[in-house]
Amino acid sequence: MKVKELALDGIVRQNPALKLVLGTCSILALSNEAINGLGMGAAVTFVLICSNLVISILRNIIPDKVRIPAFILIIATFVTVVKMLLYYLGSKSAAIMGIYNAMGVFLPLIVVNCIILARAESFASHNTIGLSVMDGLFMGIGYTVALTLLGAVREILGNGSIFGVALWNFKIAFFTTPAGAFMTYGMFIALFTFVYDRIVRKQKLGGAKILKPKTTEV
Amino acid sequence: MKKILTPSVKCVLTLVIIAVVCVAALAILNDLLYVPPDFSAFSNAYEAEYDQVEVADVALTSGKVLLAVEGSDSQGKQLVGLYIESAGYGKAKAFTVIIVLEKDTGIILGSYIKEQGSSAAPYDYDESKLAVLNGTNVADIVPKDPEMVVTGATHSSYAVMNAFVTAQEYYQAVYGE
Amino acid sequence: MLLFFREINWASVGFTVAIMFAVALLFGIIIMLISRVTAVKGADPRIAEIKAKLGGANCGACGKAGCEDFAKALCEGTATLEQCGQTSKENKVAISNILGINYTGGGDTRIVVACSGGVNCKDKFEYQGYGDCVSQQMLADGRKACLTGCLGSGTCVNVCPVQAIDVYDGLSHILDKVCIGCGSCVKACPKNIIHRIPRDAKIYVACSNNCKGREVVEMCSTGCIGCGLCEKKCPENAIHMENNTPVIDYSKCTGCMTCVGVCPKKVIKPLEKL
Numbered sequence: 001m002k003v004k005e006l007a008l009d010g011i012v013r014q015n016p017a018l019k020l021v022l023g024t025c026s027i028l029a030l031s032n033e034a035i036n037g038l039g040m041g042a043a044v045t046f047v048l049i050c051s052n053l054v055i056s057i058l059r060n061i062i063p064d065k066v067r068i069p070a071f072i073l074i075i076a077t078f079v080t081v082v083k084m085l086l087y088y089l090g091s092k093s094a095a096i097m098g099i100y101n102a103m104g105v106f107l108p109l110i111v112v113n114c115i116i117l118a119r120a121e122s123f124a125s126h127n128t129i130g131l132s133v134m135d136g137l138f139m140g141i142g143y144t145v146a147l148t149l150l151g152a153v154r155e156i157l158g159n160g161s162i163f164g165v166a167l168w169n170f171k172i173a174f175f176t177t178p179a180g181a182f183m184t185y186g187m188f189i190a191l192f193t194f195v196y197d198r199i200v201r202k203q204k205l206g207g208a209k210i211l212k213p214k215t216t217e218v
Numbered sequence: 219m220k221k222i223l224t225p226s227v228k229c230v231l232t233l234v235i236i237a238v239v240c241v242a243a244l245a246i247l248n249d250l251l252y253v254p255p256d257f258s259a260f261s262n263a264y265e266a267e268y269d270q271v272e273v274a275d276v277a278l279t280s281g282k283v284l285l286a287v288e289g290s291d292s293q294g295k296q297l298v299g300l301y302i303e304s305a306g307y308g309k310a311k312a313f314t315v316i317i318v319l320e321k322d323t324g325i326i327l328g329s330y331i332k333e334q335g336s337s338a339a340p341y342d343y344d345e346s347k348l349a350v351l352n353g354t355n356v357a358d359i360v361p362k363d364p365e366m367v368v369t370g371a372t373h374s375s376y377a378v379m380n381a382f383v384t385a386q387e388y389y390q391a392v393y394g395e
Numbered sequence: 396m397l398l399f400f401r402e403i404n405w406a407s408v409g410f411t412v413a414i415m416f417a418v419a420l421l422f423g424i425i426i427m428l429i430s431r432v433t434a435v436k437g438a439d440p441r442i443a444e445i446k447a448k449l450g451g452a453n454c455g456a457c458g459k460a461g462c463e464d465f466a467k468a469l470c471e472g473t474a475t476l477e478q479c480g481q482t483s484k485e486n487k488v489a490i491s492n493i494l495g496i497n498y499t500g501g502g503d504t505r506i507v508v509a510c511s512g513g514v515n516c517k518d519k520f521e522y523q524g525y526g527d528c529v530s531q532q533m534l535a536d537g538r539k540a541c542l543t544g545c546l547g548s549g550t551c552v553n554v555c556p557v558q559a560i561d562v563y564d565g566l567s568h569i570l571d572k573v574c575i576g577c578g579s580c581v582k583a584c585p586k587n588i589i590h591r592i593p594r595d596a597k598i599y600v601a602c603s604n605n606c607k608g609r610e611v612v613e614m615c616s617t618g619c620i621g622c623g624l625c626e627k628k629c630p631e632n633a634i635h636m637e638n639n640t641p642v643i644d645y646s647k648c649t650g651c652m653t654c655v656g657v658c659p660k661k662v663i664k665p666l667e668k669l
Contacts, residue, residue: 061232062236063225063228063229063232065225065229065426065427066229066230066232066233069233069423069426070232070233070236073236073237073240073419074236074240076240077240077243077244080244081244081247084248084251085251087251087253088251088253091253197558201558226427226431229426229427230420230423230424230427231423233423233426234416234419234420236419237415237416237418237419238412238416240415241411241412242408242411242412244411245407245408245411245412246403246408249402249403249404249407249408250402252402
């Protein structure tokens, strides 16, 4: 089913954070705590779904020459909506206000987040509405999962807590710094690629057994 | 009709229409999701409901009034709240002080220092000293009273006093007889 | 819903929309003016069409910098469709139609290693040094006793863009399910023993040596001895011995497996259907 294909693509095969490595500035900045990762992921998913939807609806109307300004206009509108929504909900709940403050300048930066523009350009502008919405949803989920996991790791190691709940007193300050962010993110990508390639190869070989390599000693 | 709709015109038209529709939706949504500004800062000085009022243009010698609010407390007393950035004094830079006065009389009902200015000496902020001021009429504030507010940091003390002098001048100009 | 309308400051909304209208109009006009000024006599529209039909792996085996570059070269006439091992025959025919040329090339292909030596083939000498097949070939044609024997040191493995080659028992094996047919290994092998054969081939010859009889047996226990039984027994006359090695005419081969059965060295091997 097409939906399953899209789901696999968005979450595993073309995970925007770990495979396509897009939108890294927001990943590095917002992965310091798990809750921030979750919040940012939710915001990006929302914008992805909405912008994919609208761009897919308008795909035959927008002339090729003005693709970029048109896409940016639509994406910017939805990012502004998210900003207003978050601030409004933040005035009612302190937790959301915390996320809003943590996102800071990266909330407006979602407008030029590579993931959203890339999906708009390469998918939503050539595909039907239903598929585009699904694609936006699954890409967003993939991004959120990656970001939350990364945030959880950095929070546990760097702050001894998870989702704000203190676990122990052992903190490695390195993981809260940008350098730590880079390193952790890099390790994540390496681990993901390693596991993924192995699984794909196993799948492609259909369970055929590879004999233990006995390369001639040179 | 087809003659006017050349590719160029179509491009410009598409952009304009998308822009207009998006912005209209945004503007309407903005008004719907309006969040009134937060005056909890004033409530920290004196508990009440506040609404913003325009800051009158008054010549002030010792500071600036950044924000002015008026309100009424649970007993119906009319209040004036002032968010003041005082001029510094000597080594102490500007202090941000919040002062709440009774509208009719000018009596200080509550005040606190929101942001301390940078200062050379270590700062010994004594909250009880500010509380002592409650009940005094702002008109009776003597500028440069070193015993007010802080101990051992004369410049900081004078800087805080500047805020009160500002309140005094503003109140007299706007609400006085 | 109408209740909401009272809360909306229509004047401010109107003002915002008017400003945005002006801004969009201004920038739209700027874009159009500049696009008029900088218009390039359009790129060949065929390039995009051709690119859509190519395999799309961007493997570079054709020698170009990716599929877009290859499409451009095809349009300019500096490349031929034969160079791409990745595009299906159907698409190649379609591309030739776009280009307005006749497609004379073969059908879809697969890759095989024409050797079954490896550990079965003796070494002339012990090699100590840089381990790549290409470097070994430069030293007295490599360490294997058979001049066309696989050296098993992974030159093909290194060039393969999808890691579809495994070396074990001293011999390279192509993993058919992973292989994309780009042909980089065919070009890279210094012994030239990796070959392209039709995709529907049922058998292949797993040996490339040019020696006969006892010579072969002394070098390699699985090498073709050039006995010619396969040629004699083939009911379709699809096998011919050339230089003491069988060569299969795939247009005639029906996959009856007679040759597989009669070969004393089991050099002709059956292929799994892809």
